[in-house]
Structures are given as C-alpha cells and as structure tokens.
Amino acid sequence: MDMSRLNKIDDTCWSVKPAAGVQTAPVRMYGSEALLAAMDDKVFEQITNVAKLPGLVGAAMTMPDAHWGYGFPIGGVAAFDPEQGGIISAGGVGFDISCGIRCLRTNLTLTDITPQLENLADALFHTIPAGVGEEGQLKFAPAQLDEVLLGGAEWAVRQGYGVPEDLEYIEERGRVAGAVPENVSDHAKKRQRGEMGTLGSGNHYLEVQVVDHIYDQQAAQVFGLSEGQIVVSIHCGSRGLGHQIGTEYLVTLAKAASRLGITLPDRELACAPIQSPEGQEYIGAMNAAINCALANRQILAHLTREVFDRIIPNATLETLFDVSHNTCKVEKHKVDGKTRLLYVHRKGATRAFGPNHPALPERYRAIGQPVIIGGSMGTGSYVLAGTAESENQAYSSASHGAGRAMSRHQALRHWRGRQLIDELAERGILIRTRSMRGAAEEAPGAYKDVDLVAEATEKAGLARRVAFLRPKACIKG
C-alpha cells in the first residue's frame, strides 16, 4: 500500500489524508507500518469508498488483518445511524453471514491426546462433513428450517445438540432477535437442506489445538485456559443459506441504491437505507442467517463432543466462547459523549466488548469478551480479551484472523497440497482434507504473520492477548 497517503497517529493507528477538495468522512487504519505497507492498494480504495456511504458515524476503519474483499475490505468496520439516512450493506456483512469461531476448552492435556491424535483426526474427519459436495446427516424441509432460522443455537440445544450452558457463552445467548424467515427465499432454504452440521470449504476448519503460551494469567484463568491444555476451534458460518441470501440481496440492494439515488463508488457496496423496505427486508433475512450459523456451529460442537467421547472417554468440552466476524449488529455506542443506536458492520472483524459490558456472561464480565483470531493451519491462533479502549475507538472491534497475504491463485503456483500436508505432519500437525487444491490454497505461507496481527491488535488497544494456540490436527474443507 502506498503509505504516503496516510498520516501516522501512533505506531498502530493511521488516518487517511483527505484528498484536496473532497469532503469525506474520516478513515482510520489499524496496524503496524509493516502490516499496512504489505496490504494491497485495494484495501485503501475499498475503505475510502466505504467512507463515502450515507449515514456513516465516525470513521470507516480497517483492522490489522485487513485485506482486499468485495466492496468492503475484509477487516472493515463501519457504523451507520438509521436516523441520519444510514445504510445497511450486504457487502459490508459478507456472503458467509455470521461466519465465526466456536472455541471449546477441554479437560485434556497434550500428553493425554498425543497417543490418540491420529485416531482423533481420522474420526473427526469422517464424522464432520467438510469440503465441496459433502452433505450433513440432518435434512430439513424449508418449513422445518424456519424453526432453525428463528431459534439459532437455542433451537439446536432444544433438539439435544449440546447443553444449555453452551448458550451462556455464545454471542446473543445463541439466538439473535429480528430474524424473519419469510424474507429468506425458497432457493436459500433448499440450498441449506443438507448443509446443517457441515463445515464448508475454503478457509473453514475444525482444529485441535494446544495452549502453547499464556500472555495474561488472570484472564486465562477466567477463560479456563492453561499451558498444555487442549482446545478445539471450529471456524464456519451460515453455509449455503447465508451465501444465497448474500447473493440475492446484493442485486436487490444494488437496484434499491440506484432507485433511491445513492451513488455507489463500487457496485459491490450495494446498500439501502436501514429504514427503507429493502433495507429492513435484508436485515430480517440476515438475522435469520445469523441464527442459522449459530445453530450450525452448535451442531458441529455436538458432533465434536461425540467424537472425543468415543476416542477419549471422560473428555469434557465446554464452550469457551462463540463469536462471529461477518455481521451487522444493532448496538449502543457512545459518540461524542452521547449514546446512539448504531448498525455496526463488521466484515471480517470480531466484536470485542470490553470489561463490564452488559452483554457479557457473568464469568467474563470483569475481564472482557473472549476474542478469537484464527490463524493458518501451520502457525496458530490467538485468544484475546476485549478492552474498554476498543469501545472508545473502534466500536468494540478487533481483528478476526491472520488475513491473506497472497491470492489463492498465487498460492497454487507456490505449493502442492500433498507435499504441504507431509511437511506439516513432520512438524507434528495432522491435516485431513479431501482437497489437495484447497490445502495448497490455504498454505500457511499464503497468510500474513498471525503473531504480527495479534501484536498490532494489542498495541492498537483493540484487544489484549491472552493465549496462543498451536495447531495439532486440522480438518479442512
């Protein structure tokens, strides 16, 4: 990225220099100089486009893991006020609506699982449907699916997938209000027919990880984490249903923007005023997709527990937290001393409530919300905690992953899937996948350095590091 267009506020916060004669909202980019300099210029172009959308409150922002997305950059955060003509954008939410990470802590140590790791990886791979063309065991007619879209993880628990305690540690207690299944097309529902309880493809994964390092003992204790402990992270979203909603409403919102005279600097920023019929219709469908994703991760957590129980009897897997990173949420935030109700778009960005936020479960209230930065299959992931500082400067948002440094096409030119899997096995990381192409595209070297992203996230005050998780076995789509 051309850094000459940025003003340095501090080591991990930059603002975009206003263009001569052009009046736009401010743009703030978080990250170290090295991370920003390595970003594609498209990230700059996309976030400056977001700043031109109507009703934006404060700055349009990028997180330290930002990379080139569609319309919005991935790692983009923007809040809009419905009372000031603020918009809702399908591109600002993303296609995989409510994609996120469920993190489960176990009562096991690395010593406990090492003799069983191969068995565990194989059993997880054969139990969790992953990859293109794979379907789950559960089949839903559209009318049955409506119950999922209204009930989210709450619905899943009622069906026996998991335990009620899980809900305490899921965003929105497992079910977001305002879902309108009638706003979801039959095509979307039919597409989801066999996709509940599936992992998907691309960067989605189920990973068995070991807590490698603790940065913050007090927070780790509250999160129930200690060095050598095994945790499981599940990264996926609303599957075909969310994508179908995203693609259908993209066209609907693009036409609405045109009809309502909203000038779109990029067609992919398709949006409509929050208070417009199209805007409201999309919000109802999006909330239905959020519930779909929450239910999906709940079912996957249940399947994971069943596998562990079979391979390592007496293993317990408790939900540490479940947080999405492709959403638009209605939240209260203080702006210039005044509390306002805002629609906060987080496209590839994690909500990160600080200590004492009323939405947090009692157990975490003094520490802050667990934030999960998922890394590549060869490097590792971070658990962080939300900060009060982030509430003040970034609408309580933080990074969500390592962020790609190289395109999938470039990755295919650099790596071969089989060779990569063998190399990772030599390093003690077991990969199970049906797609050698997928493995190559997801090569650790195709991602930014997750350590630098987590460090910058902490230095910027967006969230503070609690623990580093090292992968031991990864099921890839």
Place this chain on the structure above:
Amino acid sequence: MRSSYSYFDHDADIGIIGCGETAVAAFVAAAEAMFAIMADITEVNDVVHVQVGFEESDLELALVIWLNRLLTEARMEGLIFSRFALQRNETNWRGEAWGEPWRAEMERGVEVKGATLTMLSVKQVEAGWEARCVVDV
C-alpha cells in the same frame, strides 16, 4: 474467437474470466471456469440435466445471476456441472447445465459459494466478448 476461460488474482477469493464470440458464449465459458474450481470438470459425466431461467436487462448483473443460479441448482441437488448452454432473448435468459451427483472418488477442489459484483465486467474485446467477476470461495 474460440471460447476459453482463465483466472485472475484476488487476495481472498478467485477471479474468473470467460471469453467467447458472443456475450452468451463468454457467460458459458465463465460458468466452466467457476465449476472447474470445484472439480476436474473433464471427469464429470452428463448424467443430470437442469434448466434455469431469469429476466435481467443489465448485462453485468445477468452474468452474476446466471452464475449464482447455477450454484444454487448444484447445491440444492448435490450436483457438479461441467457443460452449459445459454440463450438470450432481450431480457429473457434461458440456461441449461449438465453434470452428475458428486461421487466419492472425485478429486475435490474448493467450494465456490457465490459470484460477486467485484471486478464485474462484461465487455466487447478485440476478438469477441469477455465476462469476468470475482467468485467467493
């Protein structure tokens, strides 16, 4: 101009390019490009035939709708497609696709979840037409 497809770089996803003598031929080639990300389409048999239809006056939006309708049909029925045909009568589009249900032994690529408006363009080039967009994987 012979129909052909190729790809272009995008940080997170994949850009597809379909080329052909006409816009319709370019759309067909773009569909081949998209499904070739998910499987080796030369190994896919013509066992199942589906039809899709839609109305759209905007040529660029029509490309995105065409690709997404194919993805929807494929996912709803658990199919992988390898051959396509498309006809246009002003704003009326009628398409067909041939393929088969996924077989266990098929080498899997990466799931394409949707065609996007990013880098979307349908334009006449020197030797024919080119249709391109980024697909979300």
